[in-house]
Amino acid sequence: xxxxxxxxxxxxxxxxxxxxxxxxxxxxxxxxxxxxxxxxxxxxxxxxxxxxxxxxxxxxxxxxxxxxxxxxxxxxxxxxxxxxxxxxxxxxxxxxxxxxxxxxxxxxxxxxxxxxxxxxxxxxxxxxxxxxxxxxxxxxxxxxxxxxxxxxxxxxxxxxxxxxxxxxxxxxxxxxxxxxxxxxxxxxxxxxxx
Numbered sequence: 026x027x028x029x030x031x032x033x034x035x036x037x038x039x040x041x042x043x044x045x046x047x048x049x050x051x052x053x054x055x056x057x058x059x060x061x062x063x064x065x066x067x068x069x070x071x072x073x074x075x076x077x078x079x080x081x082x083x084x085x086x087x088x089x090x091x092x093x094x095x096x097x098x099x100x101x102x103x104x105x106x107x108x109x110x111x112x113x114x115x116x117x118x119x120x121x122x123x124x125x126x127x128x129x130x131x132x133x134x135x136x137x138x139x140x141x142x143x144x145x146x147x148x149x150x151x152x153x154x155x156x157x158x159x160x161x162x163x164x165x166x167x168x169x170x171x172x173x174x175x176x177x178x179x180x181x182x183x184x185x186x187x188x189x190x191x192x193x194x195x196x197x198x199x200x201x202x203x204x205x206x207x208x209x210x211x212x213x214x215x216x217x218x219x
Contacts (some may be wrong), residue, residue: 118206128152
């Protein structure tokens, strides 16, 4: 059940924080319950999510500047991607998150309140990600702002092209919600941002 008494939807279940000793039990007929043949893979997915969350907590001890105190701007034209990325980064990663739906909104957000890191969609209507990155570099104080691109096409040539434009890394879409904060921290640490 959600906090307002409605039955929780699958995305709400996946985004719900679990405390120590918490358990989730689903009725066998629930649409999110694993089938008998998928039982092992469902258990493996849950174990992977728990491990990813544990790694996020451990990373806060290793990279204290990145965790909690960092402001992240998520830029994507897809409202579901923005919402899911923000939930993951806020709840699991303990980042402060601002969202923007376009390159133009991103530029305005950076001028208003400089983030520490930007997650930027490559393909957006209007001003696309690479053009937005170029325009960000012209904003005083944002010349070296770390940017990680989101893209659905993450072949090696595309990744190299995006990094050559000045991004510190590239994340493939769709992404694992539980793993996103760890991946962001990993890319940030590899580029010397700890």
